[in-house]
Amino acid sequence: MAQSTFDRLVTDERFALLVHSITDYAIYMLDPQGRVGTWNTGAENIIGYSADDVVGQPFSGFFTQEERDLDVPGRALRVAAREGRFETEGWRVRKDGCRLWAHSVLQPVRGADGALLGFAEITRDVTERRQREEALRESERRFQILVNSVEDYAIYMLDPMGHIATWNAGARRFKGYEAEEVLGEHFSRFFLPEDRRAGLPSHILMTAAQEGRFEAEGWRVRKDGSTFLAHVVVDRIRNEAGELIGFAKITRDVTEKRRHEQALFDSQLQFRLLVQGVRDYAIYMLDTQGNVTNWNPGAQTIKGYEADEIIGQHFSCFYTEEDRARGAPAAALQTALKDGKFEAEAQRVRKDGSLFWAHVMLEPIYNDAGEHVGFAKVTRDITEKKxxxxxxxxxxxxxxxxxxxxxxxxxxxxxxxxxxxxxxxxxxxxxxxxxxxxxxxxxxxxxxxxxxxxxxxxxxxxxxxxAFARRQPLEPEVIDLSVRLDALGEMLQRTLSSQYELILDLAPALWRIEIDPTGLETALLNAVVNARDAMPSGGKITIATRNIREDGKDLVSLSIADTGEGIPPEQLERVFEPFFTTKPAGKGTGLGLSQLHGFAIQSGGSVTIESRVGHGTTLNIRLPRTEKPMKSRALEAGETSLPEGLRILLVEDSEHVRYFGKQLLQDLGCIVTEASSADEALALLAESPVDFIFSDIVMPGRTGLELAQEIRKSIPDMPILLASGYSSKQFIPIDQREFPILRKPYTLEAVAHTVGQLLARSGDHRIGCAEGAEQV
Structure with missing residues (x-):
């Protein structure tokens, strides 16, 4: 019976129209168990749920988890049922999870027989009101803290008759009274007896009441009877009805200020005497145009002018003719005005025309109103210092x-x-x-x-x-350093005996780098051997890779750390020098670390070393990240077959190297034409065509690079291979190479492999064809 009455109540049409017309309040009905029976527009606006979302659901879902854990929803229902009303404010949770501060009233709904039919819940969002109240309380709290923490000012309140109502820390410090000693007392007790007899306290209050403010300086008395000079401000305080309810009083001890002002005056007087007594510095002033306005004895000693000779003259007379011609004096004044100071070392001219080196300082001078009134100029003779x-x-x-x-x-x-x-x-x-x-x-x-x-x-x-000289021609490849080191791990471990433990700490997803793999392996092997030699009794060698970012650059870090003896600081500074070694005589060339250093620099990276005696040594190599993709090699190393009858023009200025190269190419089945210079090569090329150009880079006259560029203009698709052992000025940066470079000394396999690669790239269809096939 009670449930059906509740159902009729929550579905009454007029009730629904009334409730749904209210948008600022969440008004809804609960059944006796706290489940939602109705839901108005205000509830949807405030809490965010639609009626379909919540009807039939327990209203405890609107409470925070903390309150649900404490059974606040159940207690609200019980209190409302028992006492006829439950009212509270607290956090509620919207549908989107956000919180609101809500004022809620929960009242039981009973039938004619007194049976509990349910509850009426009215909730209002008072978050903004609470925020304003909290902000006001916080503002008042902070203001009170501020006032109480100020010790440089006595800040306190007076009632309309002049009795003290509040007392801050500054007032206690200035006047010596604790709050309980002065609260309720008249503020006239701080005045001198003669000021009280003259009615000064009453005059101050009357002036502040009539004009809104009183401000003055005068002597006041502390608790211990001592006096101090005070700057006093008294402001009237009115309530919203405009009635006078008291005064705000701020007092500052300006005794020290007066003493400082007097001291400043005395100091300025002494400073003038000091400037006149200085003879090692020229100290003088200029007007805004740069004319000399005063002159000290130091200026006379350094520059040679008497005061009456130079005052009124432009300071540019101290500059050389060359400096005046280029406008240096005016530029100095402009710089001083713009930057607040001009400082330089330059030659200046004495009265007798002789030159001296001067350190000069020029600063603008402003008056109390901020107006520019001139310049201060200080000059020192630094000829001996220079x-x-x-x-x-x-x-x-x-x-x-x-x-x-x-x-x-x-x-x-x-x-x-x-x-x-x-x-x-x-x-x-x-x-x-x-x-x-x-x-x-x-x-x-x-x-x-x-x-x-x-x-x-x-x-x-x-x-x-x-590599030490950074002249080793490199053949860089894009690699994943972690993958490459993982493959080298077994080889490196074989380099070490069983008493050494090799640890590979290789970062996954390492950034790619572009580097010469052979040079990398040589550098790494040198570092590992050095680490091994630093641990004669065995130990650990750790090779680690990391992605790092330094100075806005993406870098790949390679570190080689040992647990060896370490290197003394005096030796650590020289470890990258060629032929310097910390090993005993006969135990190394001293080129290992210098080669590693040169290789890292030439690869666009850097290398540092850290060591502590007894704690081991760590080499840190930083290499730049590349976005280039990794490429697979077109031909496998060691492949030595070339098309029979390949016509090659060999250009080499060294007779012995040319002879060796010719024999090597003929052994590969090539037809070789020799040239000892670039000019001779061009002449031969004009007489008879060839299939391939193989040239040294460094030659007298025109270089191999210039020859290649000349040939490329007339025969764009001609395969060209350059060779270099040491190319010095003709060395081609990695990112500017037009032609591949073969490193000297070269072997038959290296020549065959490289020539084969170039022919494949150029589309030579004779590769792999039978002898006598048509040539391209």
């Missing part, structure tokens, strides 16, 4: 030259030592082969292998020297 600096510079240059000679001596000694060792093997082997032509074939092959190995060592040493 002379000493020049002598120091010459000494430093001599020292630098000496250091360069020492480095060259170490470099030359190291090269001589290493190459003498290599030449000993070469000469001994060649001598043996010449003296014993009937040497057994096995021994002959052994000696020839020794020659090849020695040549490889010489090539490696030269590559290290070139």
């Amino acid at each position: 002379r000493a600096e020049e002598e120091l510079r010459e000494t430093q240059e001599a020292l630098l030259q000496s250091q360069k000679l020492q480095a060259l001596g170490e470099l030359a000694g190291g090269i001589a030592h290493d190459f003498n060792n290599l030449m000993t093997v070469v000469r001994g082997t060649a001598d043996m082969l010449l003296r014993k032509p009937d040497l057994a074939e096995e021994k002959r092959k052994r000696y020839l292998h020794v020659l090849l190995e020695t040549a490889e060592r010489a090539t490696s040493l030269t590559a290290q020297l070139l």
Whole structure:
């Protein structure tokens, strides 16, 4: 029976029209269990749910989780049912999850027999009101904190009769009274007896009441009887009805200010005496146009003019003719006005025409109104200082030259030592082969292998020297460093014995870099060997990669860390020098780290080293990120077949290298035409066509690069390969290369592989065809 009555109540048409017409209040009905029975437009506006969303749902869903955990919705229903009303303010939750501060009234609805039919809920969004109230309370709280924390001003209130109503920390500090000692007392107790007899306190209140404000300075009395000079401001306070309800009083102790003003006056007087007593500095003033207005003895000593000779003259007379011609004096004044100061070191002219080096300072001067009234000029004779600096510079240059000679001596000694060792093997082997032509074939092959190995060592040493000098031609590839190092890990571990642990800490998703893989492997091997040698009793070597960002640049970091002995600071500064080594004699060339340093710089990166004695050493290599994609190689290394009868023009100024190159190409089945210079090559090319150009870069007269560019103009699709061992000024930056470069010394396999690649790119259809096929 009660439920049906509730149903009739919540569906009454007139009730629904009334409730739905209200938009500022959420008005809805709940059944006895707290489930929503009706839902008006105001509820939808305030809480966000439509009627379809919430009818039949428990109204506890509008409460915060904290209040639901405390059973606030259930308690509200019980209190309303028991006491006839439940009213509260608190946070409620909208459909979108946002909170609102709501004022809610919950009243029970009963039938004629007193049975509980449900509840009527009225909710209003009072978030803005609460925010205003909180802002007002916060403002009042902060204002009170501000007033109470101010110690430089006595800020307090008086009632209309002049009795003290409030007291802040500044008032306590200035006057010496605690709040309980003065609250309710008349403020006239702070005045001198003669001021009280003259009625000054009453006059202050009367003036403030009539005019709205009183301001003055006068002497006041502290609790201990001492006096101080006070700056006083009294403002009247009126309520909203315009009635006088008191005064706001602000007092500041200006005793020190007066003392400072007097001290400033005395100081200015002393300063004038000081300036007149200075003789090492020219201190004087200019008017706004740059004319001299005063002159101290120091100016007279430095520049030679008496005061009556120079006052009124333009300061440009101290400049050289050249400086005046280019407008230097006017520029100095303009700079001082614009930047607030002009400072420079330059030559100036004395009265007798002689020159001296001067340090000059020029600053604008403004009066209290902010108007520009002139310039302050300070000049010091620094001729002796300049002379000493020049002598120091010459000494430093001599020292630098000496250091360069020492480095060259170490470099030359190291090269001589290493190459003498290599030449000993070469000469001994060649001598043996010449003296014993009937040497057994096995021994002959052994000696020839020794020659090849020695040549490889010489090539490696030269590559290290070139990398140190940043002249090693690089063949960069786009690689994933983590992938490449993971593949090299097994090889590196084989370089180490079992007492060394190699840890690869390689970052996934590493940015790509563009680098010469061979140079990278050489540099990495040098670093690992150095780390191994620093740990004679074993230890850990950690190779790590990371993506980093430094100075706005995306970089890939490669670090090699060991747990070895570390390097002393005095040696750490020299580790990248050529032939400098921390190892015992005979335990290294000293080129490892210099090669690594040169390779990193040449690759567009940088390298640093960190070390602590007893705590190991870490090499940090930074390489720039590239957005270029990785490419697969067209041909596999080691492929040596070329089309039979390929016509190659070989251009090389060295007779021995040309002979070697010709023999090598003929062994590959090519028809070779020789030229010893670029001009000769162009003449031969005009006489008979060729299929391929193979030229050295560095040659007398026209270089190989210039030759290639000339040929490219007339024969755009001609395959051209350049060779270089050391190209110095003719070295071509990686990002500017038009032609591929083959590194010297080259092998048959390298030539065949590179020539084959170029022919494939140029579309030579003879590659892989039978002998005698038509040539392109």
